Amino acid sequence: MCVLHAHLVHGDPHSSRYAIDPPNGGRFCDELVDGEIVIHPHSPNDLVAEFRSTRMDWSGEFRRHTSGH
Numbered sequence: 014m015c016v017l018h019a020h021l022v023h024g025d026p027h028s029s030r031y032a033i034d035p036p037n038g039g040r041f042c043d044e045l046v047d048g049e050i051v052i053h054p055h056s057p058n059d060l061v062a063e064f065r066s067t068r069m070d071w072s073g074e075f076r077r078h079t080s081g082h
Contacts (some may be wrong), residue, residue, distance in 0.1 A: 015039025028053050044069040
């Protein structure tokens with residue numbers, strides 16, 4: 014288990030790019046050393062996050078769940 018911290022490098026309505034700060038440990042985070050996170054919003058409630066580094070590429074789709082749904 015790890016916590017990633019990142020800072021915004023570039024942002025526009027189509028994507029936001031974050032540079033990943035040195036992680037605090039954990040295998041997943043260690044694979045992302047010197048990597049970046051790219052966020053692609055599809056709607057106000059849906060986005061794709063890409064985690065990229067020279068050692069690993071991983072992406073996931075995230076959806077906001079509202080109460081009652």
